[in-house]
Amino acid sequence: MMNNEALKELINSWFPELEFWEEGSEFLNIEVAPDQLFALMRRLKEDEQSSFDYLYCLSGVDWGETLGVIYHLESTNHRHSVVVRVQTKDRDQPTLDSVSSIWYTADFHEREVFDFFGITFSNHPNLKRLFLTEEWEGFPLRKDYVDEINMIIK
Amino acid sequence: MSSALSITGNIHDWLYGAMPEWAASLVEMVLIALVYLGIFAIAGLFLVLLERRIAAWFQQRLGPNRVGFQGLLQTMADALKLLSKELTGTNRADTFLYNLAPYFVIISSLMALSVFPFTQEFQAFDINIGLFFLIAVSSIGVIGILLGGWGSNNKYALIGAMRSGVQTISYELSVGLSLLTMVLLTGTLQLSQIVEVQKSGWLIVQGHIPAIIAFMIFMISGTAETNRAPFDMVEAESELGAGFHTEYSGMKFAYFFLAEFINMFIICAIATTVFFGAWLSPFGITESIPVLGVFWFMLKTMLLVFLMMWFRWTFPRLRIDQLLTLEWKYLLPMNLMNIVIMAVLVWLNLTIKF
Amino acid sequence: MSYFSEIFHGIKTLLTGMGVTGKYFLNSRKGAITQQYPDNRDTLKMFDRFRGEVIMPHDVNNEHTCTGCQKCEIACPNGSIEIIWDRGIDEHSGKKKKKIDKFVYHLSLCTMCGLCIDVCPTDAIKWGQNFENSVYDRTQLTRVLNKPGSKLRPGVED
Amino acid sequence: MEDTTVKSNFKSEEYFINMGPQHPATHGVLRLLLTIDGEIIKKVEPDLGYIHRSIEKMCERDSYQQIVHLTDRMDYLSANINNEAVCLCVEKALEMEIPERVKVIRTIIGELTRISSHCLWWGVMGMDVGALTTFFYGFRDRELLNDIFEETCGARLTMNYNVPGGLMFDIHPNFVSRVKEFITHFKTKIPEYDRLLTDNVIFHKRTKGVGVLSREDAISFGASGPVGRGSGYSCDVRKYHPYSALSQVDFNEAIRTEGDTFARYSVRIQEMWESLSIVEQLIDNIPEGDFRIPTKAVIKLPKGEYFQRVETARGELGVYIISTGTKSPYRLKFRSPGFSNLSLLNHIAVGGKIGDLVATMATLDLVIPDIDR
DSSP: OOOHHHHHHHHHHHOTTOEEEOTTSSSEEEEEOHHHHHHHHHHHHHOTTTOOOEEEEEEEEEOSSOEEEEEEEEOTTTOOEEEEEEEESOSSSOEEEOOTTTOTTHHHHHHHHHHHHOOEEETOTTOSOSSSOTTOOSOTTSTTOOOTTTOOOO | OHHHHHHHHHHHHHHHHHSOHHHHHHHHHHHHHHHHHHHHHHHHHHHHHHHHHHHHHHTTOOOSOSSSGGGTTHHHHHHHHHHHSOOOOOTTOOHHHHHHHHHHHHHHHHHHHTTOOOBTTBOSOOOTTHHHHHHHHHTTHHHHHHHHHHHTTOHHHHHHHHHHHHHHHHHHHHHHHHHHHHHHHHOOOOHHHHHHHGGGSOHHHHTHHHHHHHHHHHHHHHHHHTTOTTSGGGTOHHHHTTGGGTTOOHHHHHHHHHHHHHHHHHHHHHHHHHHSOTTOOGGGTTTTOTTHHHHHHHHHHHHHHHHHHHHHTTOOOOOHHHHHHIIIIIIHHHHHHHHHHHHHHHHTTOOOOO | OHHHHHHHHHHHHHHHHHHHHHHHHHTTTTOOOSOOGGGGTTTOOOOTTOOOEEEOOOOTTSEEOOOOOOHHHHHOSSOOEEEEEEEEEOTTTOSEEEEEEEEEEETTTOOOOOHHHHHOTTOOOEEEOOOOOOOSSGGGGEEEOSOTTOEEOTTOOO | OOOTTSOSSOOOOOEEEEEOSSOGGGSSSOEEEEEEETTEEEEEEEEOOTTOOOHHHHHTTSOHHHHHHHHTTTSGGGHHHHHHHHHHHHHHHHTOOOOHHHHHHHHHHHHHHHHHHHHHHHHHHHHHTTOTHHHHHHHHHHHHHHHHHHHHHSOSSOOOOEETTEESSOOOTTHHHHHHHHHHHHHHHHHHHIIIIITOHHHHHHHTTSSOOOHHHHHHTTOOTHHHHHTTOOOOHHHHSOOGGGGTSOOOOOOOSSOSHHHHHHHHHHHHHHHHHHHHHHHTTOOOSOSBOOOOSSOOOOSEEEEEEEEOSSSEEEEEEEEOSSSSOSEEEEEOHHHHHHHTHHHHHTTSBHHHHHHHHHHHTOOHHHHOO
8 A cells, every 4th residue: 555645656757757746636637648658557557566457437428628548546455545537628630549449347337438439449359339339429428519419517 | 425426338339329420420529529629628728727826826926816606717808819819920921831730739638648548448449559549649749849840931940849849859758768668667658458467456556666777768868758847948948939839829839738738737647647556545544436537647647737837937058959958868778778787677576575 | 867866956946836826726716906997986995195186175165275375386296286376455454465267287298296285385286186087089188277256265375 | 052061961050049138038128149069159249228318427417416316227137236326336435424224224225125136136046047936936026026116216127225424214124024034034934946947957967067156267357256256366356445334244155166057056155145134234233323424415526437336136336437526427337237247148158058047047037238338
């Protein structure tokens, strides 16, 4: 079990250009650039000290200008957690690296994010719509999604 | 009391008096067929009801009890409903085979009924290879199932049908061999003769240990023959939906359904005839009243039917490969061993006779 | 020998299982757990807190306690409640006051979450125990809860 | 596909079969696209979304009180635990002190919900492997629990009993005695479950060595709840991140190491005992006090991100709220246990027969609305 400070130091020693913060959250948050995502994730999983082998939540978020994914990681050995956040400014062709080769569970979760946010995950083995039909237009969980017939705004 | 039985004799005499011989025998055959068809269609319906009530009692429910007294007319109403339903079919199904299948199944089960000795001299067709005929005819039904599964143009139905084929072919062996064990005792295949032999003790008593083993094997493989749980791989509703009769509706479905219950009756009737002395009363208490033989026959059969229902409502289903393992690794070797034991018993005259 | 002991063990477990069901079969006369529903309508009583439908109790003078504050309408997640209201002169105080014209309740939209009843400051609406809500026409599921001619009970303030 | 190793005229061909959306074994509207070679499963591809209601999007416009009732409709078999999860998350964000009484009642109701869910699962598990009677026995015992819930919460399934700040109303005066009655009743029933199904030789044959999931794969697939614990992976949120009154009680985490269908089955049976023991420990000591702390009519969470994990009957449910300080969450994500558990189905079902797939799916205990949130 490592506390947030120790984790921060450890991760910072691998990737110095990451952004860390703890305000407004119970976990250590890490902001990573899309091009470093895969390397960071693999290091987080494979390093003995961190060994974040359990990806327990993968959520896509639409922040208005940017689209991104938040990964909640936990280590089943050390029982410490960390939150990794990645964002992309490109709203038309958002592309991030898939982590499904690191955690198998990301396979379905990334398909869900692709389905609802339209974020493409490169190197994903089977990236296609999971819940919606193939011919569905738009990505419903984006904030700018409009469906005048089915959506009731209060 | 013998008047009830003599009615058939009277009709026989009257027919042969009124017509030329060929016409009389033809009319007689048709009459008997119609009577059997009528009786067993109704009996099948009541078996369905019985199954549903018994299932309900096992499951702490009430079961159908609205239509008629205690739900006695429930299955009649169901049959009427099924009669009035549309006969649906699938696209690009093999229509001929698809339509033929239910008749195959129901006719084969009705044919098997003809040889049972319900009481003394009350047997439609006392053929000298009775048991052989039974085994042969009762396995025709599987062809109907295969046809239905193939003709439906449905993959679930096809899987069900193929399972049925595998299952019936394997378990046919056990049914045959366990009956063969008993034939060693009786020395005859004719059902009336088998009953005759049992007047000095039911075969399950005469043959004691090997007979009991043979009976157990027969009941297990008989349950498998009729595709009932725990061997209901063919239907396996949680796996295949409804199996081979997925695409059948209305009366065609009812034929399959009825055939299942008549088959169950047949298996139990065979067991009754071969192991439990058919219409013979226990210790000969009602030997002087032959018409009560029907009662004893039915009672024994129904007890066995109940046993099969008890199996069904208790056990989980086997998987298809385990089903075959059970047959080929357990039942078959035991059966063969059992035949040898029985042969030795008969040879050394170690059977129990009163 | 394990071949035979396996068989015997197997048969034993099967018989144990049959014993369980057999016991229930023999006791089936006593304990059916199902209910014969439409027959036992008279004796069938729901629990006090059962959420069947939202009702608005009226007393003998045809008065309810709904002040038309619309808190329930806001609290409802599905828009099942619509309050059509007006301002009128209160008979007792003589002041201009909000009063309900129609309390429209769409049972077809209701998810029985209970937030409206929870939030009601005057306990004007309550849970009804009626559970037989099936109708032939869904317009019948839209109900006006305040009875015709009913008015606010004097002294009720939100 | 022609099998080149067999020198004969046989042509073996794989074919597709649609299992669902209407199929008895999928327990809802899950559609599985199976690729089958004879009876042997080559590939399982779930097709979801038949009852997707986009609860996450609806949450973005609802107030926090309203969100709670939507969670009833996710995993409806552990509705109370889902409610609790959202309430706990909101309470955590507001830094509310919840009275002990509320905590204890929440825990009791949560554990009873778990038993009720497992009762249903047990019945359905039996039915999936072909023993139809178990279904009624399971439902019989579940009905008693439903009656308890109905008396206290007013509803049998979608209870919406928890509100941010406590409980909607106090427990019914009969609650304690009824729960005690249930405990004595149910203690005689679990051994009966064992005699009827657990010990049955056919059931052993059907479940042992079927659908084996290794510990590493379980973690990697994010398996949680009995699925993870059946693989020897200790993942009980009640142990690692205790919430409500769970830190006060003493219970064992049911773990089996085999990872097959029978292990998952045994874990659930064991869990029923554990839940009974938790309820037993708490039922006599429900502290006096308030059952609810009044909250503002409009709850606004401070800006920030909040995550609450609870253990539902199916596994770990995560509620992730991103708040921007308004009356509704900016983004709300439910990490549902069924979704991760379903994703490993292809991994463990391949190579088995259709019957194995059904048995495996039964022990994954999928509730489709939980997956199709």
